Amino acid sequence: MIIDEWSIVAESRTELPYAERVATVLAGQSEPHLLTGEQYLETLADGRRLIAPDGTEIENVAAHPVTSAAASTFAAIMDQQFDPRLREVVTYVDPETNRRKSRGWQVPTTRQHLFARREQIGVTTRQTLGFFGRPPDYGPALALGFLAIIDRVESESPEFAENIRRFVQTAGERNLLSTDLIGDNQSDHRVPRNDRPSTLRVVEERSDGIVLRGSKSAGSSGPLAHMFTLTTKLGEGLGPEGAIWAVVPVNSDGLSLVMREPTVSSGASREDHPLNVNGEEMDQIVIFDDVFLPRECVFNVGNLDLLQLHLDICVFAMWHILTRLSYRAQIFAGTAQVITEILGRENVPGVRRAVADIQLYAETLKAFSIAAITESQSWNGVEVPNPGIVSAGRLHSITNYERVVYLLQDLCGQGLISRWPEKVWDHPEFGPRLEAFLPGVGVTAREKNRFFNFVYDLTASANAQRVALFENVNAAPPAAVAELVYRNPERAKWARVVREFAGIPAESGART
Template identity: 40%
Template sequence: MTAKSEKVVASSDFVVSKPVAANSVEPNLRDGREYKESLRDGRSIILMGKEVEDVTREPTLARGIDTISSYYDAQFDPSTRDDLTSIDPKTGRRFSNAWLVPYSKEDLYAHERTIRVSTAQTFGTFGRPPDYGSTKAISFVAWNHLIGKGDSESLGKIENFLDVGRRNNLLSADIVVDVQANRKLAAGEMKGRLRVVEERRDGLVLSGAKAGNSAFAQGNIGTISMPPPAQSLPEECMIWAAIPANAEGLRLLLREPLTSGRENVDDHPLDSLGEEADGILVFDRVFIPSEYVFSYKNPVTANIYNILGQFAFWKIATRLSYRAEIFAGAAQMIVNALGTDHIPAVRAMVAEVVQYAVVLRGMMVSAVEHAQPTESGVMLPNHAFVTAGRLYAIENYPRIMQTLRELSGQGLISRIPRETWERTDVKALLDEYLPGYTVSAWEKNKFFNLIWDMTCGPHAMRVALFENINATPAPALREELYRSYDRSEGIQAIKTRLGIV
C-alpha cells in the first residue's frame, strides 16, 4: 500500500457557494429543502433558448429536483436512513454513503443498499442519482499508486475534495464526454475539446466544451475527466478536476425536455417524477484553483480511463441489476393483470425477463464477493464480473423492453387518460368493459401507463439510449473483457493435461 500524502489544505468556498448542510442534529447531512436552496446559486442554464433564472422553479427541472429532494429527505427517514448513510468512526456523525470510500466488503454492501433505494425511487430512470457522483474521486484514491507517480499531490487534493463533499452532502455529476465533432481531425485540432488555455500560479483556466453532463443542472458540482481513447491527447487536455455548477464563465445548454407537461401521476407514474437534464457544458475561460485540479499533464492518468472507472462501472451495473428485478416484477404483473399465465409462450417470455434479472444480479453479487483491495487499499468489486455484467445488461436490454411490450399487447395502445375516464358518461362503461384478471379496469389502465413510461415514451427512449452509451458500447466492453479477464488457470490446466511446458 502506498503511503498517504500530506493533507492538502483547500478552501471549500470554490465548490460550495453557500452552506448547504446546516442541520443541527446531523451536520453532515441536508434535507430536501436545504438541497433545493443550494441550487439557487446564480448558475447559467439555457433551456429552449431562454435563461433559467431559478432551476428549482423551472417546471421540467423542478420535478426532477423534487424527486432528488425526496432522496435527501430519505436520509432522515428511519426506514431508509441506515441504507443511505453511514457513521464516521472518527467523528460519530452520519454522512452520505455517496461519499464513502470502500475499504471493506461491508462498505461495498453499504453502497449496494444505497443503490437499491435510489433505484427503487425512480425505477432506475435517473442514471445519475446522488449516490453516484463521487465515484471518480473514490477511484483516484483507489489507484493513487499509479496516479501519484506523475501527480504527487493528487491524493491529498482528492481526500480534501471527498471531505468537502462528505461534510456538505453535495450532489456531484460526471463531466466526461467530449463533444461530437469531425473524427477525421487529430485530437489537438478539435476546437471544442476542453483544454487549458492559461496556466496560472494559483490554478488553471479552461475553455472548450463537454457533452452529456447528466444531472449537472440539478447538482452542485461536477468532476471533469477524460474519456477513452486518450493516447493522442495533447497535454493541455489531460485534466481531472472539480468544478461548481455556478462557476464564472460556465454555461449549460440543455437538450429539449422529454417529460414536460406530464405532471399527472396516474397517466404517467414515472414521467411525473421529472428527468435528469443533459446538455452541452461550455467553458469560457473558467478558472479552477490548484487545490481542485487533481491531475494535469499526467500521461498515466490520461490513459487509464477503464481502470479509473471501475468503481463507477460497478455502480452502473448494480443499478441495472436492480432495474432488472423491477422488469421481472413488471412482466409477472402483466400476466397477472391479463390472466395469460396459462399460455406456454407467455410463461416463456416472462422466464426470459426473470433470467435477465437473475443472471445480472448474480454477476453483481459475485463481483462483491470476489472484491479485492487495490494496491492503495481501496476495496473494488471484481472487474471481470462487472464488465461481463455490463455487456450482458446492454446487449439484452432492448430485447427485455420489447418483451414487456409484447406481453402488454393492446394495453399500451388503448390507455385512457384520467380526465376521459372520469367523465360520467364513460366511466361506468370503461369499468364494465375493461376489467383485468386480478385488478380493476382502472388499476389495469394505471398499470399499463407505468409500462408505457418504462418502455415506450420519449423519456423511456432517452433512458434506453443512456444505458447503452453509459455502459460503453458492446464492442469496447468485449475488448476490455478480452484484455482484463485472467485466463491463466484455464490455460495452465490444459497445458498440464497435455504435458506442454
C-alpha cells in the same frame, strides 16, 4: 507535465470553493453533514447558468418546468437520509467523528462496505425506478476511483493526491452531489482531436489554478448537482493541455449548461404518466468559456501517462451502473408478473417462458453485482469491485436489455396501445362504458389502464427510449466493454491449464 511552480503545500482556506454554498445552507443545522430535500433545493440557487431548450435561462432550478420534477425527485432521495426506515441504509456513522454522513461518500475498505453500498443503490433505484443514471448515490463513484489509484497520482504530484483526499473528505462532510463529465462532444473525426474547437483544454496555467476552454457532453444530472467530476480519456491526437482531472463547480463563472429537448411533458398528470411525472435527466452540452479552477480543484493536468488509468478510475462507476441495472431488472420481472396476473394469462406456456427469461436476466445481473464484491480487490486500501466481473456483467446488461424490454411490451398485448387519459375516465358518458368493457383480473378497468400507463412510461415512452439509448453507451459503448471482457487476464490462466493438459507448449504463439 505537472505545473512546476505550484507548491506542494496548498494555501489555507476556510472552505473549498465547491462547498461554499452548501456550507452556508448547512450552517447551524442539527445534522451538519446531511442535507434535507428542502435544503438541497436551496443549495441549487447558486448562480449557475442553465440554458433551457427554448433558449431562455433558468433562474430557479427547483421551480422551472424543465427541471423542477427531477429536482423534486432528487430532493426526495435526500430526505431518505432522515427516514427512520432507510437511515441506516443510506447513511453511516463516521467512526472518526461520530457524525452521520451519506453512505455514498463512505470510502469502502471492506467487502461489507460494498454490500452496504449495494443496498443503498437498491433504495435509490426503487425510488426512481432506475430512470436516473446519475442519482445522488452515483456521484462519488469517480472520486472513489481516484482514491483507488492514489499511489500513481502521489508519485507524480503529492499536492494533487492531497487535493483528491480533501475533496472526498469535504464532499462527505457537505453531502455534495456530483456527476461525471467525461465524454468529448461528437465532432468531425477527420480533424485531429487537439485541433477541434470542442476539445476541452488548459489555455492558461497559473500559480493559483488553471483556465479551461472547450466543451464536454452529456452532463446528465448536471443541473441537479453541485459539481462535475471531470476526467479525460486518452486517445489519438490529444495533447498535454487536454489531460485534465478536476472537480468543476457547476456555478463556475464562464460555465454554461445548454440542455436538449425534453422527452417528458411538464403538464402530465400522475394518473396518465405515473413514472414520467418524476422528471428526467436533462442531458446537456457543457461549455467552458475560460473557466478558472482554483488549484484545490485540480487532480491532474498535463500528464498523459495518468490517463492510461481511466478504466481503473471508472471501476466504481461501472459497478454502480451494473448494480442499478440489476435492481431495475428486478423491477422488470415484477412488472412482468403483474401483467400476467391482471390479464389472467399466468398459465399460458409462452407467457410463462417470457416471464422466466426476464427473471433470468434479473438474477444473472444480480449474480454479477454480488460476485464483483465477493471477489473484490484492495487497491491502496480501497476495496474495489472485481473489474473483470464488472465488465462481463456490464456487457450482459447491455446486450440483453433491448430483448427484455421487448418481452415486457409483448406481454402487454394491446394494453400499451389501448390506453385512455384521465379526462376520458372522468367523462360522465364514456367513463362508465370503459369500466364495463375493460376490466382486468382483480382490478377495475381504470386501475388496469393506470397500470398500463406505468408500463408505457417504463418501456415505450420517449423518456424510456432515451433511457435505453443512454444505457447502451453509459460509461462505455458495447464494443468498448466487449474489449474489456476480451482483455480479462483470468482467461490466460485457464489457457495455460488447457495447453498443459493437451500437451501444447506455452510458446506456440497462440494469444493468451
